[in-house]
Amino acid sequence: MLSDAPRTGYVVKVYPRFSETFVVTEILAREAQGEHLEIFSLRPTDDTRFHSELARVTAPVRAIAPPRRVAPLWQVLRDAAADPFLAAAIGRHLGDLVASEASDAIQAIEIARQVRARGITHLHAHFASTATSVARLAARLSGISYSFTAHAKDVFHDSVSADDLDMKLRDAAFAVTVSDFNLRHLRETFPRRDRLHRVYNGLELSRFPFVTRAPGDELRMLSVGRLVEKKGFGVLIDAFDRVREAGIAARLDIVGDGELRDDIAARIARSPHRHGIRLRGPLPQDEVARCLAEADLFVAPCLVGGDGNVDGLPTVLLEAMASGVPCISTAVTGIPEVIRHHETGLLCEPGDVVGLSEAIMAVARPGFDRVGIARRARALVENEFDAARQAARLAALTAEASFATERKVA
Template sequence: MPSDQPRSDRPRRIGYVLKMYPRFSETFIVSEILAREAAGEEIVILSLRAPTDARFHPELARVQAPVIPVGRAASPRRLWEIWRGAMADPDLAAGIAATLPELVEAEAHDAEQALEVARLAQEHGLTHLHAHFGTLATTVARLAAAIAQLPFSFTAHAKDIFHRDVEDADLEQKLADAHHAITISEYNLRHLRARFPEATGRLHLVRNGLELERFPYRPRHGIAEVPRVLAVGRLVEKKGFGLLIDAIAALRDRGATMTADIVGDGPLREELAARITQRGVEDRVRLLGPRTQEEVRHLLQEADLFAAPFVIAEDGNADGLPTVLLEAMATGIPCIAADVTAVGEVIRTGETGWLIPCDDTDALSTALLEAAASPELRRLTDAARALIEQEYSSPAQARRLRELVEAGRPVGEAARPAAPVPTTRS
């Protein structure tokens, strides 16, 4: 039953609307929720899809928030029952009436899940909805917030900004209706404010946070005779792992020996395995498959160098600022990364690591050699750790997120969607 307590007097309770939870590759969401809970906020997680990953990170056990699956009707009868149930509540019925043109125009599952999220928000006393990625989750959160007469916000990362399938009209409408919108880097913030100038006041920078105590600093006192390079991420085009394989082969041809371990899984696994064979580096490059955060932390401690050879994918997708690069910098491993989007905000040649041109195998192999022989590793990694401590701590992230929720419109004053816009699915 809905609470009789006036909306403005209710304790704040944040509903996280996520496409899928938990998701093995989205450790930054778990870290964010843990930080907000540690700061005293109440969180409820609403998952629009059932998880499909076979492995999960142990940090999930620390999350206190209940996880509520938001189902999708398997029959027209079930869909009608959801609509009828929502219409039976006067508050939700008023919200449905106000958003009816958009609900009719929306994808059937989006409309249905928006109704269900609105009902669950009322049932669980939620005062604000927040989504990650400006695609499916934000589509549903925006409609649900309008129905339930709640404010909503969302965090934009990378694919939901730069992919060629992102529709400007859709993202612009979401920005216009949001209580506030967040992005994770200065690069993204400048890009979005230039692209959507009317949303400038609603767009805010909140960097991803790390639990720094989980990533103790261990500077390298020397590099092994055969340096071991570590790379971590989903096996997708934008990570550039094919360039790392080529760089290890190029170093062999130059008479230098390095090995590389690539951690992760994804659609390019077979292609990368074939590339390893084609380049004749089966004895030097290993595909280790997916690993938990704890396992990656140990690998970061054991490796000599960390490589992040990002590229801009054919579909326009580019990495934002991967959490694992921040984790690597925190632990004291020397980092080499390609200059895409916001990477230059943390990797600065001669200061915190080696920033190389995008999609350049020669630059990558040369930087690996330079890093392995550098007499200044301790100075660079000290500076890298200091930067992470200063700008990427979880407590600071949680404080800023709370400030944004508490600023501006009071709880319950949500912007009404103005007109039907195309939905963007992820």
């Protein structure tokens, strides 16, 4: 009997993760339109701060801990073997399982068991790395469909295996990615894979009201992101120094945390204008929204890391555009799809300190059309990045995949 109500299991490496607000937004939007979701988390979170939006998620979270000892591993196999369907599936796919990382294989077996016990009809993973490896195996074992969202590091990082990604694309019912840039790259790299779609990460627009900003005596600059190479904060600090040396009154808040925190703090300490820069640490979404409401300019100085790591399309950049903050960013991956030079913001070359400082100084000039750019940016976000529309697209793709799988089985 065919079902018209898919039950989707989300497979994520860590849930919740402080920096991955887009996952929570997507889940909330899908729940709002009536979808039944469950979440499988492969690793415990080590975040100590959480966004308030998490409390609105109703999907149960299943922690699938990787076994550290033989006894728990054996119990997973025993539990799976109690289901004759799964026992046979493990035998059929034994080669696939032993070719995988041990933790991936065992977690996939446990998710497959829960998929069958809970009536889940489709699995969706975020990032084409560990989570998709596990989702793919679990789907094969349980006889359901799976899909995944590819972002940036999981596509462009030097560690990405083209053969592994090709296998995941081959076996998936569909795959989505977060920009047209990514979509072109994947279609050119894997021309035989035709079930690829671009679905932007969406925003819950009601949470980011548009506010027109009147120029003040001081340019209040804001940048938000993990303190890692690809975010370009070192370039921003150097550009800020040039802006201040040009006689422009400005201050800069940097929000975030990460592996380069000590390096960035030391760089700020060496700046002759260090008293105008605050390193504020990580903040929850509601506090970031307050920072956006107080800012005159948002800067996302993204660049390509030495290991190929790069941003896909920073969610906080979209949040700033939605909020009415004029934005400056760089021509990296999907960013030019939203920052259209002198239309919805200003665009610089990645790593260009001089170009970035000149863009900041342009915004600071009295004749710069901050309001016009901000209004056009908000309109673009409303048209292209509404989480409800993106959720409807994902729901339609999921329903089609689940229906096709059920027809195959029936």
